[in-house]
Amino acid sequence: MKSLTILFRHAPHSTAHGREGLDLALLSASFEQTVRLIFVDEGVLHLIDNQDSELIGTKDYIATLKALPLYDIEEVYACQQSCMDLSLDPAALRFNAQPLLAKEISQQLSVANEVLVF
Amino acid sequence: MVPSGAILFLGNHMSKIIIVVNGSVYGATASRRALKYTQAALTEGHEITRVFFYQDGVYNTSALVSPASDEFDLVQEWQQLAQAHDVELVNCVSAALRRGVLSAQDAQENQKEQYNLAKGFQMGGLGELVTGIEASERMVSF
Numbered sequence: 001m002k003s004l005t006i007l008f009r010h011a012p013h014s015t016a017h018g019r020e021g022l023d024l025a026l027l028s029a030s031f032e033q034t035v036r037l038i039f040v041d042e043g044v045l046h047l048i049d050n051q052d053s054e055l056i057g058t059k060d061y062i063a064t065l066k067a068l069p070l071y072d073i074e075e076v077y078a079c080q081q082s083c084m085d086l087s088l089d090p091a092a093l094r095f096n097a098q099p100l101l102a103k104e105i106s107q108q109l110s111v112a113n114e115v116l117v118f
Numbered sequence: 119m120v121p122s123g124a125i126l127f128l129g130n131h132m133s134k135i136i137i138v139v140n141g142s143v144y145g146a147t148a149s150r151r152a153l154k155y156t157q158a159a160l161t162e163g164h165e166i167t168r169v170f171f172y173q174d175g176v177y178n179t180s181a182l183v184s185p186a187s188d189e190f191d192l193v194q195e196w197q198q199l200a201q202a203h204d205v206e207l208v209n210c211v212s213a214a215l216r217r218g219v220l221s222a223q224d225a226q227e228n229q230k231e232q233y234n235l236a237k238g239f240q241m242g243g244l245g246e247l248v249t250g251i252e253a254s255e256r257m258v259s260f
Contacts, residue, residue: 001252002251002252004251016173016216017173020172020173020213023212023244024172024244024247027243027244027245027247027248028244028248031245031248031249031252033248033251033252113251114251114257116138116257116259117259
């Protein structure tokens with residue numbers, strides 16, 4: 001069993017990165033890998049409440065994030081600095097995302113067996 | 119991204135490596151770098167457990183990609199590499215279907231008149247990426 005850390009760097013909806021990263025996260029977890037998610041840069045925008053992407057003609061894949069606990073993905077992190085840069089309150093993020101400092105993110109990346117960036 | 123000197127980092131130890139290709143066949147350099155890295159790793163005696171195509175990487179597997187005659191033909195290069203070194207080239211089928219790359223079977227199942235998966239490539243699922251990562255010492259993504 002390996003530990004995979006999946007990093008989300010892109011804003012949701014405008015590209016397929018987030019969706020395809022999330023697909024991989026759930027699939028890996030169903031293969032009983034240890035999966036951690038880290039949202040950084042504009043990727044933290046996945047964690048804003050009350051998004052309705054169907055209004056802009058894309059599938060609401062973010063709703064799938066609600067299923068993370070069912071897949072035993074319990075470690076969800078967000079870059080605190082990225083939240084601040086985008087005027088998001090790190091305490092108000094969805095899916096129990098925990099804010100991390102840059103050096104804590106580096107630490108997470110160094111302990112993972114593999115890191116996949118989306 | 120691959121750290122520069124990744125091959126040096128592997129040193130003399132023969133590694134088992136899985137390659138993940140996320141970049142399109144044209145318009146970006148990622149897949150060409152993936153090909154070159156894979157060729158170099160094989161030349162150095164490393165084992166490539168699988169080349170997995172995900173995201174826009176699936177465009178590398180379309181038989182309809184037709185570069186001008188004086189241009190680099192990546193699809194053909196992947197095919198030759200697979201044949202020469204017996205390396206598996208596996209697509210994520212969901213990513214491929216969404217982007218219009220279909221095998222004969224996919225075409226039949228989706229009531230399409232045509233298919234275009236190039237010879238030498240096969241359809242698989244993300245599960246093959248995960249088991250590939252599990253079976254490899256190292257994953258390198260492009």
